[in-house]
Amino acid sequence: MPLISKYNRPVPRYTSYPTVPYWQEQIPEQERWLSAINRRMEENEEVSLYVHLPFCEKLCTYCGCNKRITKNHSVEHPYIEAVLAEFRIYLRGLKRRPRLKELHLGGGTPTFFSPAMLGHLIDGILEHVDVAEDHSFGFEAHPNSTTFEHLETLAARGFRRISIGIQDFNPEILRIINRDQSEEDVTRTVNDARALGYTSINFDVIYGLPTQDQRDIIYTVNKIREMRPERIAFYGYAHVPWVSPGQRAYSEKDLPQGRDKWNLYATGRDLLEEAGYQDIGLDHFSLPEDELSKAHQSGRLHRNFMGYTTADSPVTIALGCSSIGDSWDMYVQNEKKVETYQQIVLVEDRLPIIKGHELTESEQKVRRHILNLMCQGYTEWKAETMRCEALERAVLQWNDMATDGILVRSPYRVEVLPAGKPFLRNVCLPLDDHYWNRQPQNTTFSKAI
Numbered sequence: 262m263p264l265i266s267k268y269n270r271p272v273p274r275y276t277s278y279p280t281v282p283y284w285q286e287q288i289p290e291q292e293r294w295l296s297a298i299n300r301r302m303e304e305n306e307e308v309s310l311y312v313h314l315p316f317c318e319k320l321c322t323y324c325g326c327n328k329r330i331t332k333n334h335s336v337e338h339p340y341i342e343a344v345l346a347e348f349r350i351y352l353r354g355l356k357r358r359p360r361l362k363e364l365h366l367g368g369g370t371p372t373f374f375s376p377a378m379l380g381h382l383i384d385g386i387l388e389h390v391d392v393a394e395d396h397s398f399g400f401e402a403h404p405n406s407t408t409f410e411h412l413e414t415l416a417a418r419g420f421r422r423i424s425i426g427i428q429d430f431n432p433e434i435l436r437i438i439n440r441d442q443s444e445e446d447v448t449r450t451v452n453d454a455r456a457l458g459y460t461s462i463n464f465d466v467i468y469g470l471p472t473q474d475q476r477d478i479i480y481t482v483n484k485i486r487e488m489r490p491e492r493i494a495f496y497g498y499a500h501v502p503w504v505s506p507g508q509r510a511y512s513e514k515d516l517p518q519g520r521d522k523w524n525l526y527a528t529g530r531d532l533l534e535e536a537g538y539q540d541i542g543l544d545h546f547s548l549p550e551d552e553l554s555k556a557h558q559s560g561r562l563h564r565n566f567m568g569y570t571t572a573d574s575p576v577t578i579a580l581g582c583s584s585i586g587d588s589w590d591m592y593v594q595n596e597k598k599v600e601t602y603q604q605i606v607l608v609e610d611r612l613p614i615i616k617g618h619e620l621t622e623s624e625q626k627v628r629r630h631i632l633n634l635m636c637q638g639y640t641e642w643k644a645e646t647m648r649c650e651a652l653e654r655a656v657l658q659w660n661d662m663a664t665d666g667i668l669v670r671s672p673y674r675v676e677v678l679p680a681g682k683p684f685l686r687n688v689c690l691p692l693d694d695h696y697w698n699r700q701p702q703n704t705t706f707s708k709a710i
Contacts, residue, residue, distance in 0.1 A: 268687045273696065274707070276565070276566050278628040279624060281594070281616075289591060291614060302359070308359045308574055310580065311566065311586075312344060312366050314369045315368060316369050317331075323428070325499060328370075343606045347612065348386060362395070362572045363397045367400075370406060371400045372403055372411050376410040376411050379411065397421075397422060397572055398420040404426070404447045423461075425450060426440075429466070439510070451490070463491070464488075469526075471511045481529075495545070534546075537549070540682060576588050582602040582613070583595055583597040595614065597615070638676060641674040656675075
C-alpha cells in the first residue's frame with residue numbers, strides 16, 4: 262500500500278497539544294495551577310478525576326506506562342494515603358465543591374490493590390464531591406488479578422465501566438510479552454462484570470506484537486465476537502526500548518513491520534466492522550448502541566489523557582505519580598517516582614508538580630482543531646476565532662494529502678476520508694508549530710502504524 266511507505270513515520274499521538282516533549286521548561290507554580298482550575302470551575306464545577314495506581318506484580322514487556330514492579334503489598338496503604346492527601350490539598354485550594362463527572366483508575370494495575378484499599382480510596386474521594394447524575398466511573402483491569410470482590414466493591418460505588426487488557430488471545434504471544442493471563446481469566450472477568458451490572462466493557466488489543474500474524478488477529482477478533490464487549494481499543498505496538506527497557510526482551514526482527522504490520526491492522530479493522538463495531542476515531546471502535554458511538558454521531562465525542570470519552574469536563578484533576586491534569590489552558594504533570602511523590606505530598610504538604618505548560622491563545626486554537634480532527638474527523642475555521650498562523654502551513658500540506666485521497670479540502674474546512682483514518686496523527690501534524698520549529702529525533706515518537 263503506497264500510503265504506508267509515505268505516511269508511516271514517527272509522529273505524536275496527540276493525547277495533548279502541545280505534546281509533552283515540547284512543554285515549557287518552567288514548572289507552573291501551585292497557586293497558578295489552582296487559579297486556572299478555579300477559573301474553569303466558575304463556569305462549570307464539573308470535573309474529571311484520574312487516579313494513577315502504578316504497581317504491578319509482574320512486568321509486561323510491551324508496556325510503556327509508568328509502573329513499579331513489586332509483590333510487596335505493604336506499599337498499598339501509604340500510596341493510597343498519599344493520593345487522598347493530594348486530593349485534600351486540591352480541596353483546600355478550590356473555591357467550589359467539585360461535581361464529579363468522570364472518574365478513572367489507571368495504572369499500572371489498579372487491581373494490584375486489595376478491594377478494601379480501593380474502597381477506602383473511592384470513599385475518601387466521594388466524601389468531598391457531588392456526583393453528577395450522568396457520571397462515568399471506570400477502571401483498568403488485569404484479568405489475572407481482578408476478582409469478583411474487586412468488581413463488586415467498585416460497582417457498589419458507582420463504577421459501570423471496565424477496560425480489560427487483552428492484547429492478544431494467543432498464549433504463546435502472551436508468554437513472549439510476559440503477560441500472565443488466560444482466556445478463562447478474561448471470560449470470568451467479563452461474566453462477573455456483566456452479572457454485577459457493568460454496562461460498558463472495553464478490550465485493549467494490540468497489533469504488531471512479537472511473532473503475531475494474521476491468524477492471531479483473526480482468532481482474537483473471533484473471541485471478541487463471542488464476548489461482545491461494547492468497546493475496542495485497537496492499538497499499534499510501539500517499540501521504544503529506549504523508553505521502556507523491558508522491550509529489549511525481543512528485537513525488531515521479531516516484530517511485524519511495514520506492510521505486514523499494516524495488514525494486521527487492516528484485517529482487525531475489517532473484521533471488527535463486519536462484527537458491527539464502528540470506527541469512531543484513532544484506534545477505537547464501539548458498538549452502535551454504546552455511548553461513544555452515540556457521542557461520535559452527535560458531535561459530543563471528546564479525547565483526553567484517559568482516551569476517548571463522552572465527558573467533556575472543563576477540568577481534569579490528576580492524582581498519583583506521573584498523572585497529568587488539564588484545565589484546557591494549562592497542563593501539569595506529577596512527580597514520577599513513587600517515593601518522591603509520597604514525600605512531597607505527605608511530608609511537604611504540597612502538590613507534586615514537576616512539569617507543565619500554559620497554553621497561548623494560538624495553542625488553544627490548534628488544540629481545538631486537533632481535537633476536532635481526532636474526535637469528529639473534520640475541522641473548520643470559517644469563524645475568525647478559529648484561525649491561526651499554523652493553518653497557513655497546514656493547508657498546503659493538507660492539499661497534498663487530498664491528492665493522496667486521505668482527506669477532502671474545501672474553503673475553511675478539512676475532512677478526513679475513510680482511507681485517512683489510520684493516518685489521523687499525520688493529518689494533525691501540519692498544525693503542530695512546536696514539532697516543525699524543533700524537529701525531533703526519530704526516536705521521540707512511535708510510527709503512525
